[in-house]
Amino acid sequence: EAGVAQSPRYKIIEKRQSVAFWCNPISGHATLYWYQQILGQGPKLLIQFQNNGVVDDSQLPKDRFSAERLKGVDSTLKIQPAKLEDSAVYLCASSRPRGSHEQYFGPGTRLTVT
Amino acid sequence: DAKTTQPNSMESNEEEPVHLPCNHSTISGTDYIHWYRQLPSQGPEYVIHGLTSNVNNRMASLAIAEDRKSSTLILHRATLRDAAVYYCICGLQGGSEKLVFGKGTKLTVNP
Numbered sequence: 572e573a574g575v576a577q578s579p580r581y582k583i584i585e586k587r588q589s590v591a592f593w594c595n596p597i598s599g600h601a602t603l604y605w606y607q608q609i610l611g612q613g614p615k616l617l618i619q620f621q622n623n624g625v626v627d628d629s630q631l632p633k634d635r636f637s638a639e640r641l642k643g644v645d646s647t648l649k650i651q652p653a654k655l656e657d658s659a660v661y662l663c664a665s666s667r668p669r670g671s672h673e674q675y676f677g678p679g680t681r682l683t684v685t
Numbered sequence: 686d687a688k689t690t691q692p693n694s695m696e697s698n699e700e701e702p703v704h705l706p707c708n709h710s711t712i713s714g715t716d717y718i719h720w721y722r723q724l725p726s727q728g729p730e731y732v733i734h735g736l737t738s739n740v741n742n743r744m745a746s747l748a749i750a751e752d753r754k755s756s757t758l759i760l761h762r763a764t765l766r767d768a769a770v771y772y773c774i775c776g777l778q779g780g781s782e783k784l785v786f787g788k789g790t791k792l793t794v795n796p
Contacts, residue, residue: 611788672717
């Protein structure tokens with residue numbers, strides 16, 4: 572099966588600009604996650620969707636970050652305006668409905684804010 | 686979520702076994718133990734998980750202590766492609782739950 576797709580793979584923007592990332596999960600996976608990974612740290616969950624509903628967005632900085640999952644398939648994560656500390660790799664993952672222990676990760680988008 | 690403690694780094698030689706330890710002394714009775722690994726410039730990938738019994742799959746083995754307060758990921762014959770950061774994660778009840786990553790153990794495999 573095709574893996575989780577993400578684009579772009581790399582993005583460089585200046586602070587205060589906006590940026591959007593796209594994720595296409597594995598077909599049939601109802602749960603979709605966005606993680607942020609700062610250099611030298613493990614990934615941190617930003618938001619989790621079950622179909623097109625939000626399950627957990629407790630660590631999403633809602634003043635600047637937003638995410639949506641239209642029709643329960645693809646998802647976009649947006650940052651507006653970006654700050655220097657947003658420089659990180661943004662990882663998308665998906666998993667089957669409840670009962671599966673395995674999350675499948677995409678290759679990530681590396682964001683550099685200058 | 687149960688807190689996990691792993692060594693920051695470990696080294697191994699190619700074709701030798703590797704034992705990666707993880708302490709999780711606050712684990713609850715229903716928490717699963719998961720291992721993921723992250724190769725350079727890639728997203729994490731699932732390795733193995735278990736609850737109480739030792740588990741084997743094509744990638745690795747998971748040995749769980751009888752009191753469940755620690756576990757060991759075993760790579761039976763390390764290859765250069767096994768060089769990665771290995772994360773031990775506890776606290777998942779089973780399926781569709783967020784992963785809480787620590788800093789993991791960076792494994793270096795020497796040729």
